[in-house]
Amino acid sequence: MEALKTHKTFRKLAVSNSSELMFGRAAAPASCGFGLEVGSGKVYPEINFTLPTMLIEDKTWGAIVSQYEEIGEMIARAAKRLKLPGLMVEFELLPPMTENPAWGAEITGILHNALERAHKEYGLPCALRVTPTDIRDAYRPPVLRSGKEWDRLMESFEQCAVAGADILSIESVGAKEVNDEAMMRGDIGGIMFALGVLAPNDMEFLWDHILAVCSAHEVVPGGDSACGFANTAMQLSSQGMLPEVLAAVVRAASVVRSLVAYERGAYGPSKDCAYEGPVIKAITGAPIAMEGKSASCAHFSPVGNVAASMCDLWSNESVQNIRLLSGSAPEAFMELLAYDCRIFNKALEARTEKEYQSLLVESDIHLSPQALVLSPESTMRIASAIVAKETHYRMTIAASREAVSIIRDALGKGNLELSSKESSWLDRIDHALDSLPDDEMALVESMSASYGHLFLPESYGL
Amino acid sequence: MSELEHLAQLMEEGNAATVAEVTQQLLNAGMAPQTILNDGLIVGMGVVGEKMRTGEMYLPEVLQSATAMHAALKLLKPLLARDGVKPLGKIVMGTVKGDVHDIGKNLVGILLQGAGFEIVDLGVNVSPAKFIETIEQQKPALLALSAMLTTTMLNMKTTIEAINNAGLRSKVKIIVGGAPVSEKFAGEIGADAYARDAVKAVGKVKELLAVAA
Numbered sequence: 001m002e003a004l005k006t007h008k009t010f011r012k013l014a015v016s017n018s019s020e021l022m023f024g025r026a027a028a029p030a031s032c033g034f035g036l037e038v039g040s041g042k043v044y045p046e047i048n049f050t051l052p053t054m055l056i057e058d059k060t061w062g063a064i065v066s067q068y069e070e071i072g073e074m075i076a077r078a079a080k081r082l083k084l085p086g087l088m089v090e091f092e093l094l095p096p097m098t099e100n101p102a103w104g105a106e107i108t109g110i111l112h113n114a115l116e117r118a119h120k121e122y123g124l125p126c127a128l129r130v131t132p133t134d135i136r137d138a139y140r141p142p143v144l145r146s147g148k149e150w151d152r153l154m155e156s157f158e159q160c161a162v163a164g165a166d167i168l169s170i171e172s173v174g175a176k177e178v179n180d181e182a183m184m185r186g187d188i189g190g191i192m193f194a195l196g197v198l199a200p201n202d203m204e205f206l207w208d209h210i211l212a213v214c215s216a217h218e219v220v221p222g223g224d225s226a227c228g229f230a231n232t233a234m235q236l237s238s239q240g241m242l243p244e245v246l247a248a249v250v251r252a253a254s255v256v257r258s259l260v261a262y263e264r265g266a267y268g269p270s271k272d273c274a275y276e277g278p279v280i281k282a283i284t285g286a287p288i289a290m291e292g293k294s295a296s297c298a299h300f301s302p303v304g305n306v307a308a309s310m311c312d313l314w315s316n317e318s319v320q321n322i323r324l325l326s327g328s329a330p331e332a333f334m335e336l337l338a339y340d341c342r343i344f345n346k347a348l349e350a351r352t353e354k355e356y357q358s359l360l361v362e363s364d365i366h367l368s369p370q371a372l373v374l375s376p377e378s379t380m381r382i383a384s385a386i387v388a389k390e391t392h393y394r395m396t397i398a399a400s401r402e403a404v405s406i407i408r409d410a411l412g413k414g415n416l417e418l419s420s421k422e423s424s425w426l427d428r429i430d431h432a433l434d435s436l437p438d439d440e441m442a443l444v445e446s447m448s449a450s451y452g453h454l455f456l457p458e459s460y461g462l
Numbered sequence: 463m464s465e466l467e468h469l470a471q472l473m474e475e476g477n478a479a480t481v482a483e484v485t486q487q488l489l490n491a492g493m494a495p496q497t498i499l500n501d502g503l504i505v506g507m508g509v510v511g512e513k514m515r516t517g518e519m520y521l522p523e524v525l526q527s528a529t530a531m532h533a534a535l536k537l538l539k540p541l542l543a544r545d546g547v548k549p550l551g552k553i554v555m556g557t558v559k560g561d562v563h564d565i566g567k568n569l570v571g572i573l574l575q576g577a578g579f580e581i582v583d584l585g586v587n588v589s590p591a592k593f594i595e596t597i598e599q600q601k602p603a604l605l606a607l608s609a610m611l612t613t614t615m616l617n618m619k620t621t622i623e624a625i626n627n628a629g630l631r632s633k634v635k636i637i638v639g640g641a642p643v644s645e646k647f648a649g650e651i652g653a654d655a656y657a658r659d660a661v662k663a664v665g666k667v668k669e670l671l672a673v674a675a
Binding site: 050051052053054055056094095096137138139140180184185186187232236239240241242243320421425 | 514517518520521522523525526560562564565568569585586587611612613614615616617620642659
């Protein structure tokens, strides 16, 4: 098998043990925006928001701009009221704002100006993360490397960078067309093919282009999220459609495709919905954004506390700009995040962070295998398994095997209980992982026969 | 246990080869294809849908049963056509313009097919014009619209308005679903029904098309 043609390879971890994996501290902190140092001793809120129910089109654009202007003003006002020590704002573009790059750039400019004012007026360290939508899957099979959607996505990155983005991120969807089908079928071979072969190929291509934009405009490249993969599994699991153990294994398997962004040169704080962040942090040292209990406005999860245990930015994922009794929903969630972060930072200041982290971890990991694989100890195990392998395919299998092993160990020690149905799925996953070929090309061949109708080989350089 | 009850049980187990084999045996024994379909396969898929609703079966197991049904239908379809037996009804479905989420929609399609309906799935990001063109060509009894985003759910309204303007609204029932959608919203945009999940969608569709449950 050909060695990875990556810009950077991670053959050892950035930390030596799980006690070095702590909220607010990263081995390689990132500076961004208006004096915000992420991962250098404090946890900051990352506020995220979206529109209320409304269409995005020419005739509603004026009203949409007003919504974001209102949010920008609110953020600056609330940051001062809450005496925030720092703030990250994320603007996640909605699909039409990426399809029309000027729209995304206009909103980026509005939010940039709001943060600039807050920084000038009262010295708020802050930064703006901008996340264009991966619109390349508008049609099936998706055309990932060319065409109108590709051009507009790249133009969106470019225009948002010019308009004032401090960090650029994405939730890319390369291989989702295969992973969705494989997950629905509970087909481990298909999932490994999607996450271990196709997705890393797409990530390499995509991130080389994103990094070129970041480099040209001195914007921090902030990483990619496996939201469309592992969070889809988490949501299907929460609806009783997939076993939790499968969702836990998909979570571990999804790390490798996200790691590719860092192999190519990303170094900024990873995306909030990238629950693979802790493993990325252990491997690369980069700071991470995470979301959990305070993101229940956007989605439910079984990992609300443990997700906070190693975060450097703490996010609400997204909330509609609607009115609540207190005020706007984004302001209410900004306050919630601010109070969460005060506890993180007080614990760091009082040197009780280990105790607080332990509570965050222990309160979740005995109740769900998905929470278990997010603990600092599990993070170290999965990260170590990944860096011990040399190809993305083998890394993905190793991460998956380690997740199974972590769950089995917890079961053996009586630290986790699974229903018989969940246990039988764990056996099924284990057996399927054992049955995978060592030779990546053998997997490509067999999976192309099963899933070839769903994807275009040229989209993945195959 | 009757032969048909046995077939229904095999559907739950989801072994395509066995389901096809038993279907062939029943045909060889002279059983009517429609009886095998209605009282064996569809009954079995109904149990599968119910078990998914109660958390006894996961999606991959449901898909295995759906695959088993397809294997049996391959044998039955030509015979059903020969006998003039038609599907319970034709349904056109798709995720509305601007939205590419399709897992929920696909599951609805699978369960509706398992219940005996014919499905025309237009996929994702479907424009109102495409829906209208398909309604004119396929003449479905029902249209199923899906959306996952608060900024795309209003395209359900746009689609229904376009169908109205094309003079087709009286020819087709419309059901809507998706995470941000609600019963109230369905009423406001002029849909005939809303379903919270895939299993409920099958019941609602049967209700709308007056098909015995």
